[in-house]
Amino acid sequence: MAMQLSALADALEVVFDEAVVNGDDNELFASGYLRGHFDLVVAQLELQGEHSPEKLWQELRLALHNTRGELNPQDQQHVKNMLERLIAAADTMASTD
Numbered sequence: 001m002a003m004q005l006s007a008l009a010d011a012l013e014v015v016f017d018e019a020v021v022n023g024d025d026n027e028l029f030a031s032g033y034l035r036g037h038f039d040l041v042v043a044q045l046e047l048q049g050e051h052s053p054e055k056l057w058q059e060l061r062l063a064l065h066n067t068r069g070e071l072n073p074q075d076q077q078h079v080k081n082m083l084e085r086l087i088a089a090a091d092t093m094a095s096t097d
Helices: 005-011 013-022 025-047 053-066 073-096
Strands: none
Touching: 005 013, 005 025, 005 053, 005 073, 013 025, 013 073, 025 053, 025 073, 053 073
């Protein structure tokens, strides 16, 4: 069975925490920026009764797309890299679930 959204969000905290503890300034920025969007999207989906991790990635990508003007291209790439790290961690968790 696939991991539920709330459990996945909790499990991915370690990825954000790792970026804070071990990341450089760019990773720290990208982690903080993405974490804000991540938490908001998770909360919105939970309020809608949506529990699909696939929906999380779809909505998170949309949120980042809609706010792309807030960041310069270099920062956008750092955020994209952090998002890919989250998705890879989620995929790893799902395969061991």
